[in-house]
Amino acid sequence: MFTNQEFKNLVQKEVDAFRDKLISISRAIHTHPERGLKEFKACELLTTEIESFGFQVDQPVAGLDTAFGACFEGQKEGTKIAFLAEYDALPGLGHACGHNIIAAAAFGAALALRKVVSELGGTIFLYGTPDEEAIDVRSRGGKVVMAEAGLFEGVDAALMMHPTSGMSAAWSYSFPLKDFTVKFLGKPAHYTMPHRGINALESLLMFLNNVNTLKRGWMPNVMFAYTITDGGGPSAIIVPESAEAHITMKTFYSGYLENLYETVKTCAHNVASMTGAKVEIKVLGQYKNMVPNLQLVFSLDANMRALGMEVEDPCISQRRLERLSYPGISTDFGDVSWVVPGIHGYCSIGENELVEHTPEFATAAGSKKGHEAVILSAKAMAMTAVDILTDNTFASNMKAEFQKYKSEKFIKVPGLPPHYRPLPEEFIQKL
Numbered sequence: 292m293f294t295n296q297e298f299k300n301l302v303q304k305e306v307d308a309f310r311d312k313l314i315s316i317s318r319a320i321h322t323h324p325e326r327g328l329k330e331f332k333a334c335e336l337l338t339t340e341i342e343s344f345g346f347q348v349d350q351p352v353a354g355l356d357t358a359f360g361a362c363f364e365g366q367k368e369g370t371k372i373a374f375l376a377e378y379d380a381l382p383g384l385g386h387a388c389g390h391n392i393i394a395a396a397a398f399g400a401a402l403a404l405r406k407v408v409s410e411l412g413g414t415i416f417l418y419g420t421p422d423e424e425a426i427d428v429r430s431r432g433g434k435v436v437m438a439e440a441g442l443f444e445g446v447d448a449a450l451m452m453h454p455t456s457g458m459s460a461a462w463s464y465s466f467p468l469k470d471f472t473v474k475f476l477g478k479p480a481h482y483t484m485p486h487r488g489i490n491a492l493e494s495l496l497m498f499l500n501n502v503n504t505l506k507r508g509w510m511p512n513v514m515f516a517y518t519i520t521d522g523g524g525p526s527a528i529i530v531p532e533s534a535e536a537h538i539t540m541k542t543f544y545s546g547y548l549e550n551l552y553e554t555v556k557t558c559a560h561n562v563a564s565m566t567g568a569k570v571e572i573k574v575l576g577q578y579k580n581m582v583p584n585l586q587l588v589f590s591l592d593a594n595m596r597a598l599g600m601e602v603e604d605p606c607i608s609q610r611r612l613e614r615l616s617y618p619g620i621s622t623d624f625g626d627v628s629w630v631v632p633g634i635h636g637y638c639s640i641g642e643n644e645l646v647e648h649t650p651e652f653a654t655a656a657g658s659k660k661g662h663e664a665v666i667l668s669a670k671a672m673a674m675t676a677v678d679i680l681t682d683n684t685f686a687s688n689m690k691a692e693f694q695k696y697k698s699e700k701f702i703k704v705p706g707l708p709p710h711y712r713p714l715p716e717e718f719i720q721k722l
């Protein structure tokens with residue numbers, strides 16, 4: 292029987308053995324960017340390739356045409372570990388968030404772990420999770436849909452790595468998000484007889500002004516961003532029959548966001564009652580905040596450092612969160628972290644000046660630095676999976692930590708808002 296370190300050496304060698312294939316997959320996805328819910332080429336590439344290595348593929352899943360689940364089972368039952376692949380691109384920018392790297396790295400980690408589960412038992416899952424950017428009006432975030440469909444139930448841990456700039460990191464907080472439209476429906480009339488109509492645009496403007504007034508009583512770290520997508524029509528002398536705004540809200544934790552959203556809905560319905568218009572509110576997407584698992588953070592941090600990566604101290608990541616005055620990035624992995632113990636690490640592909648969702652980031656995602664991130668990310672995730680598979684105490688502590696957070700409704704997670712409880716001393720001492 293191999294030791295923990297020998298298994299880690301094994302998975303590193305496996306990733307190296309498939310280096311050319313992993314880079315080829317990353318390059319192919321990068322060269323042919325596809326928007327969320329339309330990632331047919333990327334989905335076909337990943338499913339065809341992983342099936343050729345003995346994985347059983349189920350596609351589509353969760354009602355998403357470009358989502359898939361692939362699994363490789365050892366001869367004995369055991370721990371179930373999932374690697375999550377993203378592969379959607381941004382319109383006009385291509386892979387300016389580096390999802391080609393995420394997909395290839397998850398593929399590589401799953402591939403590298405086959406010999407380990409063949410020896411120890413267990414199951415490897417590679418999940419294709421489309422539409423993380425959620426830029427389509429039909430979007431809800433692929434992982435949100437898959438989590439609601441129960442695809443992650445029974446999984447012991449879910450892992451993924453995301454490209455970033457500056458230092459790599461074993462974790463970084465992501466913020467809850469609510470993306471929705473508010474549409475007012477009125478009655479058209481000529482402006483010489485406005486009393487015969489119901490002005491939908493005025494209803495919308497009244498609603499937005501009222502919310503902006505209410506914001507004065509909200510915490511200053513709330514984001515309420517909007518644009519008017521329907522202004523009522525081309526003619527200035529016709530009372531607008533319809534008007535719509537697209538709104539994105541973010542806060543520091545999910546509970547507060549839900550409370551504010553209820554306030555916004557009440558405001559919209561009150562305006563409709565006053566003006567006589569009808570109002571329709573449609574949620575396009577909503578992501579929960581990310582819940583870190585400190586056991587997994589410690590493992591991934593240690594494995595990244597063992598690979599020679601320059602990694603930010605997780606305590607610094609937590610202190611930066613305390614100093615933030617405005618919400619930052621959001622991801623649908625947050626919803627996964629409320630279902631199973633999860634880790635969402637970050638691998639650097641450039642200096643601090645490199646900014647995601649820019650042409651420069653898209654270029655970096657297809658560069659040699661981006662290719663190296665694929666290899667390092669695959670190794671780091673596979674090594675963390677080895678820790679889960681070979682160390683029963685570690686795996687038990689990982690699950691117990693998650694269950695504790697769940698029993699407290701994910702409100703009292705150390706280091707996170709709203710309470711910012713201190714990180715456990717034993718965690719800090721391990722670093």
